[in-house]
Amino acid sequence: MQASRDDFIIAIRSAFLKKETQQTFSLFGLITFSLILLILGSFNFKIINYIKIVVKEGVYRSSLIVSVPEKFIENTYLITKRHFTFYDQYKKEKIELETLRAKDLLNEFTITENNRLKIIIDDYLVKTNETIAKILIDKQSPFSRSVIVNKGSKNNIKLGMVVLDSEYLVGKVVEVNYITSRILLLSDFNSKIPVSIEPSGIQSILSGSGKDDAIIQYLKEDYIIEDNAVVYTSGSGGLFKAGIPIGKIKNLDLDEERSVKFFSDFSQLRFVKILSYEEAKKKAKEKIKLEAQKQSKIKTEKLKKTKEDAELRAQKIKKLEAEYEIKLKAEEESRLKAEEVSRLKAEENLALNIEKQKIFKDLELKYSPNCKKTFFNKLYKVGTSEYKNCILNKGTKIVR
Amino acid sequence: MSKITKQSLVRKILLNAPIILLFISVLNDFDFNYLATNYFSFNFVYILIFYCGLKKNLNLGYGLIFIAGIINDTVTNLPIGLSSLLYLIICVSAAYLRTITLRPSLFNDLIYFLLTILVVNSLSYTVLTLIFSISLEYRDLLINVFFTFLLYFVFAHLFRFYERIILRKSDV
Numbered sequence: 001m002q003a004s005r006d007d008f009i010i011a012i013r014s015a016f017l018k019k020e021t022q023q024t025f026s027l028f029g030l031i032t033f034s035l036i037l038l039i040l041g042s043f044n045f046k047i048i049n050y051i052k053i054v055v056k057e058g059v060y061r062s063s064l065i066v067s068v069p070e071k072f073i074e075n076t077y078l079i080t081k082r083h084f085t086f087y088d089q090y091k092k093e094k095i096e097l098e099t100l101r102a103k104d105l106l107n108e109f110t111i112t113e114n115n116r117l118k119i120i121i122d123d124y125l126v127k128t129n130e131t132i133a134k135i136l137i138d139k140q141s142p143f144s145r146s147v148i149v150n151k152g153s154k155n156n157i158k159l160g161m162v163v164l165d166s167e168y169l170v171g172k173v174v175e176v177n178y179i180t181s182r183i184l185l186l187s188d189f190n191s192k193i194p195v196s197i198e199p200s201g202i203q204s205i206l207s208g209s210g211k212d213d214a215i216i217q218y219l220k221e222d223y224i225i226e227d228n229a230v231v232y233t234s235g236s237g238g239l240f241k242a243g244i245p246i247g248k249i250k251n252l253d254l255d256e257e258r259s260v261k262f263f264s265d266f267s268q269l270r271f272v273k274i275l276s277y278e279e280a281k282k283k284a285k286e287k288i289k290l291e292a293q294k295q296s297k298i299k300t301e302k303l304k305k306t307k308e309d310a311e312l313r314a315q316k317i318k319k320l321e322a323e324y325e326i327k328l329k330a331e332e333e334s335r336l337k338a339e340e341v342s343r344l345k346a347e348e349n350l351a352l353n354i355e356k357q358k359i360f361k362d363l364e365l366k367y368s369p370n371c372k373k374t375f376f377n378k379l380y381k382v383g384t385s386e387y388k389n390c391i392l393n394k395g396t397k398i399v400r
Numbered sequence: 401m402s403k404i405t406k407q408s409l410v411r412k413i414l415l416n417a418p419i420i421l422l423f424i425s426v427l428n429d430f431d432f433n434y435l436a437t438n439y440f441s442f443n444f445v446y447i448l449i450f451y452c453g454l455k456k457n458l459n460l461g462y463g464l465i466f467i468a469g470i471i472n473d474t475v476t477n478l479p480i481g482l483s484s485l486l487y488l489i490i491c492v493s494a495a496y497l498r499t500i501t502l503r504p505s506l507f508n509d510l511i512y513f514l515l516t517i518l519v520v521n522s523l524s525y526t527v528l529t530l531i532f533s534i535s536l537e538y539r540d541l542l543i544n545v546f547f548t549f550l551l552y553f554v555f556a557h558l559f560r561f562y563e564r565i566i567l568r569k570s571d572v
Contacts, residue, residue: 007500025463027495031488034466037481042531052480059427059474066427137475139428144477144534175477182477189535210537 053177060148060180064136078268130275131155136180138269145188145208146171147269152179157274162240164273165264169233169244173274181274185266186214186246195246196234197225203234206246206260212267214247216258225249231260241277363391370395414566418452418460426472426483441540442547445472446520447555449487450513453494454504455563462491479532486520493519506556514549521545 040048082089133149151157153176161173163183171191175182184191191208197216202225207217216225229249235242247262371390373379380387413420425445445468452460469484476483493516501508521541528534 010499025461025466027462027488027492030462030466031485031492034469034481034485034488037470038479038485038527041480048480052474055470055480056474059471062471063427063475066424070428139475146477189537210540 056177057179060136060177063139063148067137128276128278129156129158129161130273131157133157133181133272133274135269135272138267145185145191145210145266146174147183147185147266149181149183149272149274150179151274152177152181154179157181158276160239161274161276162244164244164275165269166273167245168263169240169246170264170266170269170272172239183272183274186262187212187266192217193240194234194236195231196242197249198230198232200225200229203236206231209259213250213262214260216249216260219258225258360388360391363394367391367395414562417562418448419464422448422460422464422468423471426468426475439543440547441544442551443517443544444555445487446490446517446548447513447552448559449490450494450516450552451556451559453491454498454509455559462488465491479527482524482527486524489520489523490516506553509556510549510552513552514545517545517548 037048041052131151133151133155135147136150137148157173157176159173159176163170163172169186171183171185171188173181174184186193186206186208187210188208189210191206191214193206195204195206195216196202197204200223202219202223204219205217206214208214216231219225227249231246231249233240233242233244233246245263247260250259250261368391371379371387373381373387380390422445425448449460449465465487466484469482469487470480472478472483473480493512497509497512521544525536525538525541528536
């Protein structure tokens with residue numbers, strides 16, 4: 001007995017702690033690490049949340065790539081299947097379209113009247129922040145029925161936003177990452193939304209079954225629900241707008257639980273609309289406020305621009321004036337300089353003339369007889385330029 | 401030359417096939433854990449990990465199993481660390497069985513595998529419902545355990561066939 005217990009302990013120790021040749025980590029270490037992750041995750045630790053965000057962004061993209069071959073096969077199968085039923089479907093839908101067109105005309109008046117009345121009681125909601133998103137991953141598991149879409153907080157997606165497939169309700173946003181988000185489908189086990197069953201107007205809760213349908217819960221047995229009654233959102237709780245179609249009650253006789261078949265096929269989702277609803281009046285008020293803000297902003301900007309223009313013009317004028325002044329100053333300076341130069345030149349000429357006259361007088365005394373005109377010679381008359389030249393040339397040469 | 405490279409590439413792929421299979425299983429949209437049919441589902445990853453844990457020849461590291469668990473948690477929106485823990489518990493169980501077994505038999509492996517997945521799924525159910533308040537359909541889980549147990553027999557034969565191919569190739 002003792003020996004077998006020892007064997008057991010040795011085997012367990014070997015399995016847990018012994019790191020085999022091919023293994024980089026011991027099992028004990030990794031199990032401890034997983035437990036730490038799990039415990040910290042249950043307490044919503046910040047570090048774990050950051051790790052989750054990083055891992056999610058990477059894993060969702062990788063999953064998309066890995067799923068490409070499978071998606072291709074699935075799409076090919078669906079296209080082929082649709083191709084074979086194409087003609088029958090066309091005939092059926094043509095008849096249906098005619099009926100619906102007639103119904104639509106009748107409905108239009110009722111819808112307009114209903115909207116008008118809802119505006120009066122402040123219950124008319126309008127769509128806001130509508131975004132189209134592509135389904136990246138729709139891996140379903142027994143634990144969760146959710147899909148990943150390619151829009152996140154970067155595209156203004158917020159927690160709790162409504163998700164529609166054309167006009168049918170599909171689910172709501174339960175997790176927002178930077179570029180991806182997770183949508184909890186109505187069929188998820190944990191999805192519970194308030195609904196209204198029409199035409200009787202019974203209020204109830206729709207709970208996901210974890211399969212392809214949902215169940216009507218918390219309803220007394222004595223309420224009579226017709227087969228094929230349509231289930232809409234009731235709008236209670238304020239999360240969803242009232243009147244979004246969800247599905248039809250099915251097989252009342254066969255099923256004890258009142259199950260609902262969704263209008264939208266969740267396994268065929270490719271693109272979905274993510275949006276939120278807001279009260280029309282509130283939105284209108286906000287619109288007016290936004291418009292006023294926009295107008296005042298435009299006015300302020302205009303004023304600012306005018307002010308800036310004026311400042312710019314003033315600066316330009318100042319600049320031109322400064323330039324003109326500099327020009328004037330330069331002209332004045334050059335004029336003064338020219339005057340100074342001419343004055344100096346005149347003074348120099350004067351000095352030269354005086355010097356010349358002095359030299360002339362000295363030379364005249366000496367050489368006057370050689371140049372002066374007398375009765376006996378034919379020289380030059382005193383005072384003429386020829387006489388002057390003769391004196392300056394010392395009476396020998398005459399320069400003409 | 402190119403023939404040799406081609407052969408070595410094929411050999412590499414064959415040797416790492418369990419790793420490739422494991423990561424494709426956790427990353428792919430398609431999940432054996434959730435098939436469209438109402439009363440049929442099985443956990444392929446449990447079978448793969450248990451079988452590889454039993455055989456020393458198959459290349460599947462504990463670190464990679466841990467990462468695969470983290471990826472599975474992310475894709476299926478489970479609390480991070482849960483799948484890793486479950487996968488590693490299967491590894492412990494397989495390693496223990498390998499240590500105590502002198503003469504391997506498929507029947508013993510099967511019984512032991514059933515016990516292991518029952519323990520693992522009970523743990524998963526307890527953690528999810530009690531700690532994280534995530535509702536689970538107990539019936540679905542039992543169906544999953546039942547078919548995983550039955551299909552282990554089929555997959556064990558397939559893996560044995562694959563093992564034989566690998567051993568022959570690596571001998572060469």
